[in-house]
Amino acid sequence: MTEEKAKPVNFIEKIINEDLASGKHSNIVTRFPPEPNGYLHIGHAKSICLNFGLAQQFAGQCNLRFDDTNPEKEEDEYVQSIQDDVRWLGFQWAGDIHYTSDYFDQLHAWAIDLIKAGKAYVCDLSAEQAKEYRGNFETPGKNSPFRDRSVEENLELFEKMRAGEFDEGACGLRVKIDMASPNMSMRDPYIYRIKKATHHQTGDKWCIYPSYDFAHGQSDAIEGITHSVCTLEFADHRPLYEWFIANLETPAEPHQYEFGRLNINYTVTSKRKLRALVEGKVVNGWDDPRMPTISGMRRRGYTPSAIRNFCDSLAVAKTDGTVDVAQLEFFIRDDLNQNAPRAMCVINPLKVVITNMAADHDETLTVPFLQDREELGSREMPFTNEIFIDQDDFKEEYSKKFKKKFCVGKRIRLRHGYVIQADGFEKDEQGNITQVNATLIENTLGCDPEDGDKPKGVVHWVSCKHAVEAELRMYSRLFTDANPDGGKKDFMECLNPESLVVKTGLIEPALASVAPETGFQFEREGYYVADRFDHSSDKPVFNLTIGLREDKSLNS
RNA sequence: AGGGGUGUAGCCAAGCGGUAAGGCAACGGGUUUUGAUCCCGUCAUGCGUAGGUUCGAAUCCUGCCACCCCUGCCA
Numbered sequence: 001m002t003e004e005k006a007k008p009v010n011f012i013e014k015i016i017n018e019d020l021a022s023g024k025h026s027n028i029v030t031r032f033p034p035e036p037n038g039y040l041h042i043g044h045a046k047s048i049c050l051n052f053g054l055a056q057q058f059a060g061q062c063n064l065r066f067d068d069t070n071p072e073k074e075e076d077e078y079v080q081s082i083q084d085d086v087r088w089l090g091f092q093w094a095g096d097i098h099y100t101s102d103y104f105d106q107l108h109a110w111a112i113d114l115i116k117a118g119k120a121y122v123c124d125l126s127a128e129q130a131k132e133y134r135g136n137f138e139t140p141g142k143n144s145p146f147r148d149r150s151v152e153e154n155l156e157l158f159e160k161m162r163a164g165e166f167d168e169g170a171c172g173l174r175v176k177i178d179m180a181s182p183n184m185s186m187r188d189p190y191i192y193r194i195k196k197a198t199h200h201q202t203g204d205k206w207c208i209y210p211s212y213d214f215a216h217g218q219s220d221a222i223e224g225i226t227h228s229v230c231t232l233e234f235a236d237h238r239p240l241y242e243w244f245i246a247n248l249e250t251p252a253e254p255h256q257y258e259f260g261r262l263n264i265n266y267t268v269t270s271k272r273k274l275r276a277l278v279e280g281k282v283v284n285g286w287d288d289p290r291m292p293t294i295s296g297m298r299r300r301g302y303t304p305s306a307i308r309n310f311c312d313s314l315a316v317a318k319t320d321g322t323v324d325v326a327q328l329e330f331f332i333r334d335d336l337n338q339n340a341p342r343a344m345c346v347i348n349p350l351k352v353v354i355t356n357m358a359a360d361h362d363e364t365l366t367v368p369f370l371q372d373r374e375e376l377g378s379r380e381m382p383f384t385n386e387i388f389i390d391q392d393d394f395k396e397e398y399s400k401k402f403k404k405k406f407c408v409g410k411r412i413r414l415r416h417g418y419v420i421q422a423d424g425f426e427k428d429e430q431g432n433i434t435q436v437n438a439t440l441i442e443n444t445l446g447c448d449p450e451d452g453d454k455p456k457g458v459v460h461w462v463s464c465k466h467a468v469e470a471e472l473r474m475y476s477r478l479f480t481d482a483n484p485d486g487g488k489k490d491f492m493e494c495l496n497p498e499s500l501v502v503k504t505g506l507i508e509p510a511l512a513s514v515a516p517e518t519g520f521q522f523e524r525e526g527y528y529v530a531d532r533f534d535h536s537s538d539k540p541v542f543n544l545t546i547g548l549r550e551d552k553s554l555n556s
Numbered sequence: 557a558g559g560g561g562u563g564u565a566g567c568c569a570a571g572c573g574g575u576a577a578g579g580c581a582a583c584g585g586g587u588u589u590u591g592a593u594c595c596c597g598u599c600a601u602g603c604g605u606a607g608g609u610u611c612g613a614a615u616c617c618u619g620c621c622a623c624c625c626c627u628g629c630c631a
Contacts, residue, residue, distance in 0.1 A: 008570050318562065
């Protein structure tokens with residue numbers, strides 16, 4: 001037995017191991033806390049795989065919590081899509097779905113505790129004034145003139161805020177920490193602000209909402225989260241997170257750990273930019289197959305296991321690097337290669353007439369969907385005297401480079417079928433080859449020609465009479481620049497004009513009736529998937545998931 | 557400028573004082589009824605940089621450099 005090298009233990013696993021060994025925790029609880037203000041993308045997939053994966057690995061649990069503290073940006077559409085995406089990826093959260101808004105009453109009570117303890121105050125500074133008072137990196141801030149209001153006054157004002165007696169922005173509740181802190185997030189951060197907006201969960205019950213900082217750690221505490229994992233940009237907030245846990249009577253003391261978010265070249269993963277692509281109609285919605293959203297990748301034909309394998313291949317560390325999209329593509333191909341049924345589709349048809357076969361010959365070949373995977377079954381392929389092969393597979397003149405191609409005097413194997421030999425071809429006035437005439441070599445189904453003249457190449461084909469037209473949506477990368485997210489240029493200016501090319505392909509008849517979202521490898525062409533929404537047997541539509549790897553030595 | 561974080565190959569990384577794992581990419585070669593897959597091989601005298609400690613340093617110490625994040629009543 002060759003032992004597989006153990007996967008390195010990442011720093012979060014190390015911490016968990018220590019916490020388990022020391023008895024600090026007897027079981028671990030993580031959470032995936034998206035804000036329902038957009039669709040999940042590949043970066044979230046990494047976080048989902050990490051948080052749910054940690055729970056599985058340590059036999060703990062992972063909660064799904066919607067971090068919904070800002071009613072102006074959040075919508076039900078997103079809470080639905082996020083649930084669908086998490087489940088589709090193959091994960092199930094523990095128990096019911098949680099919402100930060102479930103804890104608004106408790107959070108409100110804690111805010112009052114802070115006021116009573118003299119640790120929070122209602123500040124009437126305008127947003128602009130607050131910014132001035134905050135100072136900047138080299139200048140300490142100044143205390144707000146409202147910082148020393150009495151507990152009674154603060155209680156009364158906060159209650160008025162809650163009751164809707166003030167306009168938005170008129171005031172806010174701040175926590176009294178340190179206006180001179182070098183950490184800007186500790187300069188008396190706001191913990192409650194007025195927003196007279198209807199909340200997707202709590203409706204019009206509240207007109208004041210807790211800030212992310214005031215809600216997150218306490219929500220973790222309420223849910224008994226042991227390891228609260230977030231991305232690097234929150235590292236500066238950790239002291240604040242800890243301040244609330246230390247200054248409030250919380251049921252537990254969760255800890256926050258930060259890891260580097262996933263970046264991939266040739267794509268963008270900021271909600272703002274993804275939204276711009278959707279709203280600018282650059283793509284057809286959040287689930288356009290060119291989008292790095294989970295629903296987009298799904299529609300593209302990426303599989304949950306391929307995405308999970310990719311995420312598991314990524315390091316959980318504190319470096320913020322950019323992963324080459326080729327690494328993602330590797331895992332897509334790897335999964336599809338092992339599991340996708342094979343089928344045939346001719347994209348640029350060239351008719352081949354087999355002259356030694358009767359015009360009414362109609363043979364049915366039973367072909368397995370995937371060699372060595374009998375459970376995937378087989379389909380029937382009609383074989384007749386007129387078939388289509390791809391134009392690129394026939395060459396007028398033989399050359400070393402085309403040793404595997406079809407040309408006059410040479411033989412070729414029809415995949416899963418017979419060997420044929422080209423005798424001649426016809427051209428139109430423009431010089432395009434319009435037809436190849438060939439003869440079938442007898443007794444070559446499943447075996448080599450008896451005369452020992454083995455064909456060098458194999459081609460995919462489809463019976464002219466039986467082929468079905470299918471719309472092929474051929475997708476490729478959305479951006480031509482490796483770093484569309486980079487500062488210099490506008491990401492909208494590096495769009496790939498050929499990210500979607502629509503063609504018509506001729507598929508074997510068995511493919512027309514396939515269910516939406518069924519993925520195939522169209523042999524020698526690439527991986528395709530029946531479109532989740534537009535495919536039907538009346539009008540087959542297949543999306544290009546990803547091409548096959550190409551032998552680069554042939555491109556010279 | 558203050559604070560937080562990070563620098564190991566083209567990319568992602570392991571390594572935690574004993575002489576540079578692994579994956580992707582790339583490049584050779586073999587097999588093949590998919591020019592796919594699969595198999596085999598090559599790919600850092602070097603760990604941001606300059607010093608220091610040590611028998612021995614990517615690992616410890618000091619200085620310097622580069623990059624990312626932070627001045628929302630966003631998350």
